[in-house]
Amino acid sequence: MENNTDNISAIQTTEVLEKPESQLREMWASLISNKGAVAGLIIIAILTFVAIFGKWLMPYDPNYSDMAISFQPPSTAHWFGTDQLGRDIFSRIIDGTHISLTVGLSAVAISLTIGTILGAVAGYRGGKTDAVIMRFMDMMLAIPSILLAIAFMAALGKGIDKAVIAIGLVSIPEYARIVRGCILSVKENDYVQAAKVVGNKDVRIVFKHIVPNILSSIVVRATLGISTAVLDTSALGFLGLGVQPPFAEWGDMLGRARGFIFSAPHTLVFPGIAITITVLAFNLLGDGLRDALDPKSRKI
Amino acid sequence: MSEPLVQIKNLKKYFTVETDLLGRPTSVLKAVDDVTFDIYNGETFGLVGESGCGKTTIGKMLVNLYRPTSGTIIFNGQDLTALNDTKRREYCRDIQLIFQDPYASLNPRMTIGDIIAEPIRINKLLPSNKVEARVNYLLNCVGLANHHRNRYPHEFSGGQRQRVGIARALAVQPKLIVCDEPVSALDVSIQAQVLNLLSDLKDEFGLTYLFIAHGLNVVKHISDRVGVMYLGKLMEIATKDELYENPLNPYTQALFSAIPTTDVTRKKERIILKGDVPSPIDPGKGCRFFSRCFKAFEGCGETFPELKDVGGGHRVACRLYDGI
Structure with a gap:
């Protein structure tokens, strides 16, 4: 018997030498071997940096208005030009970064968490629970999302934090539907039944055996959701319900400058580019994550 | 023979196929219909039958994946169907499943x-x-x-x-392992390895197997006793040697006549059944095999015959043996 355990530990040590990689490390290795994902990560890192340290990076006060220099095209003094009120667009875009990132991430966090739980319960339990939850989701989907968000805002009051909650709540049904659909397709698999047979409790089966297998679809949807959330915030801001002036927010800047698209296109182009780059970065990262989370497509 | 580890009594599992607007079942599939048998400690009980005859459903009821519609499963002296969910999960841990x-x-x-x-x-x-x-x-x-x-x-x-x-x-x-066609998805050369592994493990861990399969040769190789199922009903049970030598139920006879053999000197009559397996939805009151049976006579379509012991633990459900 002693001999046997010796043997086992000897084999283990050689194993450690052969395969030092843990699961997380393997995922990371796969992620950074994907060029798109690396580009996305770098952009998100830069955006995060700008969001945190923006105050010290901006050349002008983003809210300082000088009507004498309104609509100036890009120049060495004002890199992205000035807007209709003579504010420096570069400074305002830097100032808007943290709002856009916070709004995008927290709205998705809200809808993802609640949507996943509701979808998981509906898909796994089935029957009446499923019917009740999904009919409620259908009711929410039947109302145009921006209208529903406005209704929530009317109930909650103005402000960017309320906008986040409203946008988060409005997109719950999308996540619930996706998660429910994925769970329905995965839960009949033998390995889920096997998990039940060895004595797993339902909660563990859902979150340990089912959710990891549908994570790729959820992650991809969530990264796309960040961009939708950013755009929805600007829509609310445009209606005067989101960010309150004079604070800078990309979508709000875009909305307010839309009348000057021919006379001063730079007032629209730069906030637009900022939104596009952010959305693209999250999509690239999402794609990379999808591959990295799936051991089958992981390159070793 | 030793104590029964599992006693399955009048086990039924009906699946609702269609319901009316109020959710009342209008069409019911009788996957397992009134099946009774025991599995003894330390044996390998083979369960054979064609696709859809309910053998996997029995396995899944044993491991608590399906709730029986009615009937009892007594495992190790404990009636599993009488327990609440938590308790049943605890007891069912001693029954494990190997998947197809x-x-x-x-x-x-x-x-x-x-x-x-x-x-x-x-x-x-x-x-x-x-x-x-x-x-x-x-x-x-x-x-x-x-x-x-x-x-x-x-x-x-x-x-x-x-x-x-x-x-x-x-x-x-576990004490009991339900092997649900564990080798039918494998290459023939691998099948023998896995079967031998299962036999070795049985001795080493003192296991009891419920071996579900449709490969008759595989079942003959590994089982001690064999049960034959057809459309949710148990047609015949006997020890392996008795059943393969002397099948009594016409369905078993037809099934076994289909086993390919390499022995050219042995003359075999292949029994070809007419028609297809009838739908398990509303199969009627009589013998399930009645519509295709080559020995059917009057009365077979009226009631399903009880399993009858014809000696030596060989039990058969067929009216041909009513007189014995």
């Missing part, structure tokens, strides 16, 4: 080590520092090496995956 398809039965996101360790961890069978050694031991038992622990299922062949499935079933130290 080794490609679908392992979670693709978990390493082999995690798959085998999970049953030990969640049931707290061992202190956490001893789990790894136990996993290594189980891997060695099923003919895999320790270093396979860190790999993912997709890196393995079908036979190796089935070995992992067997190791997972062994991890909770």
